[in-house]
Every structure is written in C-alpha cells, then in structure tokens.
Amino acid sequence: MENKKDDFSEWYNEIIDLAKLSDKRYAIKGMNIWLPYGLKIIHLIDDLTRKYSDEKNFNEVSFPVLISREQLEVEFEHVKGFENEIYWVTRGGRDKLDIDLALRPTSESAMYTMFPLWIRSHSDLPFKIYQIVNVYRYETKHTRSFIRVREIHFYEAHTAHINYEDAENQMREHLKIWEELSNDLCIDYSLNTRPDWDKFPGAVYSVAFDTPMPGYRSLQVGTVHEYGKNFAKNYDIKYLDENGNLNYVNQTTFGLSERLLAAVIGIHGDDRGLILPYKIAPVQVIIVPIPGENYDKIVNYSSDIINKLSEMNIRCDIDKRDFTPGYKFNDWEMKGVPLRFEIGNKELSDKSITLALRTQKKKIKIKYENLNDVYNYLNAVNNDIRNSSKKFFDDNLIFIDSLDKINEDKMVKLYWCGSRECSDRIESISEKAVLGNVYGDNSSGKCMICGREGKLSVFSRTY
C-alpha cells in the first residue's frame, strides 16, 4: 500500500479501492458507484444529519430531479453562477422538448417556485425543510472520488423567515448542527466568510467550512448562505404580517455532501487503512475467532458476545471466513473498524476477551462480565482520532505575519485588506486562493501586501 505521507493522492485512491467504498470504473467519468460498505457509511452520516435537523424542527422533503429552464432563469445571478455546470435534458423520446429541462445542480429554483403556494402568512414562518438527494454538475476539472464528482450526494436545507434577524439566527442554528455533526466525525474546521466574488450565486454572503487535508490543500466540506430577500423578490415569496401587509421572506440555506466522507478518509486514515469514528462505523466491533483447539466452543462463545453487544445496540459482526487471523486483522483494519475482539482458546477458558483498538498498538484483556465497558473503548478510539485530528489541524493552519512564509505547505491565516488585487497577488506568489475572512473574528491588522487595514483571513491551495 502507498505511504500516506509520500503520495497522498495515490494513497487516497488506493484506500477507496481496498476498503471497497466506491468504484469509479463506471462508463461516465465522475459518476461513481457507491459500493455496499461506502454506502453504509454515507447512510450513517445521513442519519446523523437527519437527527440533528429533525431535532431543530426541520421537515424532510423530496423534490423532482428536473427543473425547467423557466424556473431556473427566474433568478439571474443564480443561473449565471451555474450556467457552465448544468446538464440539460432536451428530448423526450424522439421529440424535442418544448422547454429544456435541467438536472438540478442545487434546488433553489425548484423549491422557490413552490414556496409562494405554501407560505402565505406569518404563522407559516419560520419555514424549514431539507432533502438528501443527488445533484448534478458538469465538472470540467479533474474528478476525484467523493471530492469532485458529477453526481453529488447532497444535503440541502432551505429556510424562510419573517425578517433578516430571524434569518441570521437561523444561520447560527445551521452552524450549531454543523458543530454537532463535525464533532461526531472528529473533523476540525475553519469558518470563512467567502469574498463577494466567490459567494454562492444570489446570496448576500456565504460562510464555508474549510478543513486542511493531507496533500497541502484545504477541502470545503460545507457551506451556509444568507439570502436576505434576494430570492424572495425574484420568486415572489411573500407572507401576510399581523397588520395585514405583504412582505418578502428572508431566506437561508445549508449544504453538505460526501466531501464529509472524503475528509474522514483523508484526515483520519493511516497506512493500514481507514479509521472510522464509531458513530459512522458500519461495524463497530468485529470478532475474530482464532482457529485451534475447541474451535466450535470458541465460535459459540463469540456468538454469545455478539448477542450481548447487540442488546447494547452495538453494530457488531463475527468473521468466520476461511482466512488466517492475520489476514482478517489486516482486512478489518483496512475497513477502519474501531474495535477488534480476538477470541481463542485462552479467552474461552478464562471467560475473557482480547481487545485491539484501531488507533493503538497494544492489546487489552477484559473480563466477559465487563463487556459493558465496550462503549468506553469506542470512546477511547474516538478520543485518539480527535487528538490526532486536532494536532493535524493545528499543524496545518498557521498564522503568518510576513510574506516570506507564504509558501509554507499549509493553510495560512494572515491580515488582508479585502481587495481583489491583494488576494490575486498572494495567489500569484503562492497558488493559495483566498478562502475569506475568519468568521466571527473582530481583530484587525495591516494587509500583508498593501499595508492598509485588514481582517484576519485564510488562504490555501484547494481541492
């Protein structure tokens, strides 16, 4: 297997193949097949996203995949932002369609033609929906599994509010959901307000979650957008207030994709394979019975343990395949399973379990009656993941105060005046693009290029 440090790109592709997450040999480039193990992981991520959204009173919907040209062209800025990326359906059978249909690149224009039918009065607000669907973008850049694909596994939340202040509160609630989810995935991130020329087409402003990845590039893993009344005015989304006046709603959105899985693979994995936080591990505990004397009894004892773990709602399995234990250990390590139980004759005779944590070299022996401790060990693995992920983040997002450090192979924080000239200058020297001002930071300092007053900002090469 490739060494992660020496060649991250090769390592990344190889791990996706070996752990059987997806198959990119499909006839259409950039449209990959989700293999069973990869699909189970992304569904577990979806389950968490659903849980946190539902807890905050979002309702799940499912919109059609096709959007008519008329619907799409209502908001000029928006359609302009996507015009190079849209797949068009122009025929139905042998007939040329009267109006071209787009495969949704995102669903604003699909949803907002329906919002005026659903939102009538202030009592309909706040209005909060989301969907988890595939969206389509004609990527012309080099595609890469889970990072840059043409069929995207997409979470999109859309909200409407009485006023701008409520919409701003909603932005903070989106960030709260993100905080909970990223904590489960053990991903650290930097919140950056994108410069105006890089915000979502049609938005007032956009905040992105950027995380440093191996390979000296950052990955945008999610975004939230404040729309103000921009879309409401174009799609005529109004509500009747308490005084009987018609007002436009204020809107926000929140988007995530399978890039979350890319971040989990890239940040946590090592030269032995994936490392999965237990909340998204399809198998949390794998039991490997060790062949030899009393094998039947060892298997029975293992089944007994499986039953007990299942009662504790732990996802577990027993590997009875006809391979050597060493092969099985490697295979489950490749798949990132947090805990492995090794059960042999010794464990059978003293009613114990030998336990291996994916993140540690040493093995631990526990008593069968202490099986309830298994959650402590799952948490121990998560703590290890979190610590190394935090260390990686701190090492790879650094503050710099002089231009001669700009070429460090890291994401950098520096003071920038906000002008395009200065960010272009930084990009031409270092290939690092501006990701935006650090969200919520109020400090100020001299722009590294022109010396004018600037805000703390992040620059990086990006995936």
Ligand SMILES: [Zn+2]
């Ligand atoms: Zn400047």
